[in-house]
Amino acid sequence: MPIRTITGVNIEVNDEGFFEHPEQWSEDMAPELAREAGISALTDDHWKVIEFMRKEYFERGTGPTVRVLGKTSGVSIKDLYQLFPKGPAKVAAKVAGIPKPRGCI
Amino acid sequence: MAHRIVVLGGGTGGTLTANRLRRLFSPAAATITVVDQDDEHIYQPGLLFVPFGLADPAEIVRPRGRQLHDGIDYHQSGVDQVDIAADEVHLADGTLLAYDALVIATGSTLVPEETEGLTGAGWMEKVFTFYSLPGATALRSALAAFRGGRLVVNVVDLPIKCPVAPLEFCFLADWYFHQRGIRDRIQLTYVTPLDGAFTKPVASKTLAGLLEQKGIELVTEFNTGEVDGSGGRLVSYDEREIAFDLAVTIPVHSGAAYVGRSSGLGDELNFVPTDEHTLQSHAKPNIFVIGDAANLPASKAGSVTHFEGEVLVNNLWRFLDGQELDASFDGHTNCFIETGFHEAMLIDFNYDTEPLPGHFPTSVGLPLLKESHLNHLGKLMFQWFYWHSLLPGHPIPGIPSGMPHAGKHYPARVDRAPTATN
Numbered sequence: 001m002p003i004r005t006i007t008g009v010n011i012e013v014n015d016e017g018f019f020e021h022p023e024q025w026s027e028d029m030a031p032e033l034a035r036e037a038g039i040s041a042l043t044d045d046h047w048k049v050i051e052f053m054r055k056e057y058f059e060r061g062t063g064p065t066v067r068v069l070g071k072t073s074g075v076s077i078k079d080l081y082q083l084f085p086k087g088p089a090k091v092a093a094k095v096a097g098i099p100k101p102r103g104c105i
Numbered sequence: 106m107a108h109r110i111v112v113l114g115g116g117t118g119g120t121l122t123a124n125r126l127r128r129l130f131s132p133a134a135a136t137i138t139v140v141d142q143d144d145e146h147i148y149q150p151g152l153l154f155v156p157f158g159l160a161d162p163a164e165i166v167r168p169r170g171r172q173l174h175d176g177i178d179y180h181q182s183g184v185d186q187v188d189i190a191a192d193e194v195h196l197a198d199g200t201l202l203a204y205d206a207l208v209i210a211t212g213s214t215l216v217p218e219e220t221e222g223l224t225g226a227g228w229m230e231k232v233f234t235f236y237s238l239p240g241a242t243a244l245r246s247a248l249a250a251f252r253g254g255r256l257v258v259n260v261v262d263l264p265i266k267c268p269v270a271p272l273e274f275c276f277l278a279d280w281y282f283h284q285r286g287i288r289d290r291i292q293l294t295y296v297t298p299l300d301g302a303f304t305k306p307v308a309s310k311t312l313a314g315l316l317e318q319k320g321i322e323l324v325t326e327f328n329t330g331e332v333d334g335s336g337g338r339l340v341s342y343d344e345r346e347i348a349f350d351l352a353v354t355i356p357v358h359s360g361a362a363y364v365g366r367s368s369g370l371g372d373e374l375n376f377v378p379t380d381e382h383t384l385q386s387h388a389k390p391n392i393f394v395i396g397d398a399a400n401l402p403a404s405k406a407g408s409v410t411h412f413e414g415e416v417l418v419n420n421l422w423r424f425l426d427g428q429e430l431d432a433s434f435d436g437h438t439n440c441f442i443e444t445g446f447h448e449a450m451l452i453d454f455n456y457d458t459e460p461l462p463g464h465f466p467t468s469v470g471l472p473l474l475k476e477s478h479l480n481h482l483g484k485l486m487f488q489w490f491y492w493h494s495l496l497p498g499h500p501i502p503g504i505p506s507g508m509p510h511a512g513k514h515y516p517a518r519v520d521r522a523p524t525a526t527n
Binding site: 065066067068071072077078080081085086087102 | 262263326328330342343357373374402
């Protein structure tokens, strides 16, 4: 697995850049991860989604899909796309330091 | 006193479960009641063939009650809710069914109204789904009248039943228009929210290659936000647009509505959280879940339901007998993929092993992940096995519940994942 450095910490990520170990993530890494995903500044709404993603991950073992996010996060799917363009579930998972949502098979 | 077993749903999972349970428990040991809201058991794999005139709507429907063995009580009613604290099911017709063990087998339901515009102007005129019998039947006329333009096949979001069916529809459409001599006037486009043709890498590559070979355009990572039927446009949440003259859509799916009305039973999509190896629900130990109704990380497919049957009824027995459950379901899935021109592929996989090339069930057998006429015949023959072997709850000869490893070509660097089955 590739190793990369964020805020001076070595992080194990998968080939697509998702964290292998979400416990290695800390809040101060989020701005850098967000910039890489094309989000220049994190607003309160971004943080609301990031915290929700992490909570879901630790409770259920996977991050939610966009549809579930739209139903449960308190942010509509349209707004989620404004916040995390090109796929809120994947981008938010990356910024939140959790593995790619398993989605569905 | 006899155990009271209630099975909600008289489709694939409910029928095969009830029939297996009836053989396992003597009439004195258990009463078995199956509940469904209607009496039409649809052979769902047949829906794919209806739009192309390859199956007649009437020949894929049979009465539900008649698929159940003697000694099983069939009760036709909708379900209002399950009171999991009181171990009771409240039916829509006012009946109260108390149970010692409950099997949830109510599958998944199409919810086209969840997508903006989908059921608005143009629905069932220019925008169809073949995932329901009325939809597949209406699409048959629409396809027959279609003489040129862009046909878009669109998966709105996952999970859906039989994730390969939309691809099969594309392949068959290619064959169908070729046969009519107008393929060159039709643009075929497959639009998916996934980042490839399919969920699993090796099969995804093979299937993408097949789309390309057949001149079917592949649009990936398209998350449909709106369907504009009258304007003939799909619009994604990130504001991309795809124009169409005819759209075949696979609407989003949810679990049955009563699951949402039953406190503590389902998740936000009305699927029931279920242990992926024992098939016991997380809601309460006396509730088991089979087939599409569960939230398992497996395909929503009849073959999965069939393979689950053996583990589920054994565990239900063990539960009622106070024994430890058998955690042996491995996520085994087996699908024929109709590829047109009288050929089909076969894929066979489980939770840990993705679909791989090789042969099934052993090195002498049907070719995997490769087009062959033999697989096409297998797909056609499966309908007979469905009514006569699968629904009665018998194993299909030579095909075990656990995924067979023999015959599969494993990539050198991928270790064979251990499975719980023997």
